Amino acid sequence: MKLRPASFRTGPRAQRGAVLYLALMLLILLALLGVVGMQVAGMQERMSSNYRAGSMAFQNAEGAARSAENAVEKIANRQAPGDSPVVVASEIDQRCDDGFDPSAWVQQTTLGAKPAIKVRQIQGCIQGEGALDMGKPLEAATPVYQITSYAADSNGEATSRSAIDTIFKL
Template structure:
């Protein structure tokens, strides 16, 4: 049996080298893109966590004030907290998002609370028709607003919570 010997070309052109380099560049670009996506997701998760912490702090403050109002039927701010209670006849009451924006612009925006008796602001306690439901026997209505940041030192997020509460 006679074998023919395969003849290699005298000059190789290096196409395999070029293909390998192109694949290497594509893999490097894919790796860089993956790192950027992971970094972006980490920042988004951190922002979500900060926002959630600020909301939980604000909601916790509201719940504490609601418990206090339910037990004593009045609001007394704790030491270090700001009480911004205003009477109903205040010509320029600041409530809602305008109030929260003003708190965010403070030099010390850690927490703020507003608790106002709304029954002094509204006439009558109900419709006066029929019998009132058992859970609405109180004519006292409170509006409780709170503002909090995610942390006291160098905050990155803030939240405001406002509830209408009937003890």
């Protein structure tokens, strides 16, 4: 009986661990895929959180603008303002030619516990709002208001802020 050289042997002694190396490479590849997947999930979570904060800030600013419109309408119709109005008659700016810039106002305004609101009565600055019949009594122009509101996503540490500038005509 002839013995074969050691390179031709089969069995447990002849195995050199190729399957082990292949399994380790696949394990490393799967671990990298898991790490990348977790990073993508974390990024998507941060993106959705930022989107939510921006949406909340916009909704708060829009709610403040709608509350101001309701308060202005009650003031114009001489109705009771309610328990805690967001705007009172003395806060409505009657000058429309003061060069008001909503974005500059937002930059100068610091937010507190509630949204900031600026209301201006501007019908005198809009051409075509008054009757220009010579010799006849002038009709009162329809009241037009510019309402600017500025709000954050939360009362505590705000991560997002939003401003809305609207024109409201009674």
